Amino acid sequence: MKFISVRLHIWRNTHWEDFTVQVSSEAYVLDALEAASEQDKSLLFRHACHHASCGSCGLRINGRERLACITPVKDVINTLGMIRLEPLRNFPLIGDLLVDFKPFMQQLDRIDLPLRRSAELLSKEINIDSFKRVFNKAALDIPEISPGFNRLENCIECGLCVSACPIAGTDILYSGPACLAAVGRVLSEPRHRSVMDIIELVDNEHGLWRCHAAFECSEVCPAGVDPAREILALRSHILRNNFKS
Ligand code: SF4
Numbered sequence: 001m002k003f004i005s006v007r008l009h010i011w012r013n014t015h016w017e018d019f020t021v022q023v024s025s026e027a028y029v030l031d032a033l034e035a036a037s038e039q040d041k042s043l044l045f046r047h048a049c050h051h052a053s054c055g056s057c058g059l060r061i062n063g064r065e066r067l068a069c070i071t072p073v074k075d076v077i078n079t080l081g082m083i084r085l086e087p088l089r090n091f092p093l094i095g096d097l098l099v100d101f102k103p104f105m106q107q108l109d110r111i112d113l114p115l116r117r118s119a120e121l122l123s124k125e126i127n128i129d130s131f132k133r134v135f136n137k138a139a140l141d142i143p144e145i146s147p148g149f150n151r152l153e154n155c156i157e158c159g160l161c162v163s164a165c166p167i168a169g170t171d172i173l174y175s176g177p178a179c180l181a182a183v184g185r186v187l188s189e190p191r192h193r194s195v196m197d198i199i200e201l202v203d204n205e206h207g208l209w210r211c212h213a214a215f216e217c218s219e220v221c222p223a224g225v226d227p228a229r230e231i232l233a234l235r236s237h238i239l240r241n242n243f244k245s
């Protein structure tokens, strides 16, 4: 196995600190961080699953939001052998690379996503007809109205979209991309919930209408949720209904 030397340039609350670690050439950024934490146990960062499902290891790697556990070192190391690591933006900072997800989770709790399925699908976009042929439509309760859909339950609640969003940093009350995408998801599959009640939560200046459609959220989302598209679809749904009434 080939080993490489990596210099992690890490923001530590008030200053940058460098850690030089040796990792496999096939290592991920999280592996390098774990090696750094062997040198300084006080280094704060979060992780759990190591395979892009828990959503806990989000960082800004060289200025871009990514999951450390699936970002290969070789993809982000520069010619000087360095990788820059910072905490996610637009979250309260706990320390070093660790941010507080509580406000983010509270926003998602307001929507209370109703949907969990055991069937896991590999593609981001699903053709609903072929889907119905393969799976038992009745058991999965797929709505007839959707020509295709993005599965918001793909959302791993990593917060990368919130960090990348240029609006989230300017409005502390902003619902944020993940929360707005969750509303869009409920709309396409209400499951006996009051759609109007849920839309009311975000049909205001700190919700749906605050988004400037920068598409940064969709750009960084590691799970193919495409929050920007959900937000635009939700807007057009509300405008259409308002126009009709
Ligand atoms: S929408 Fe995407 S980027 Fe945002 S929290 Fe969910 S998985 Fe992460």
Ligand code: FES
Residues within 6 Å of the ligand: 047, 048, 049, 050, 051, 052, 053, 054, 055, 056, 057, 058, 067, 068, 069, 070
């Ligand atoms: S450690 Fe779970 S998503 Fe990265």
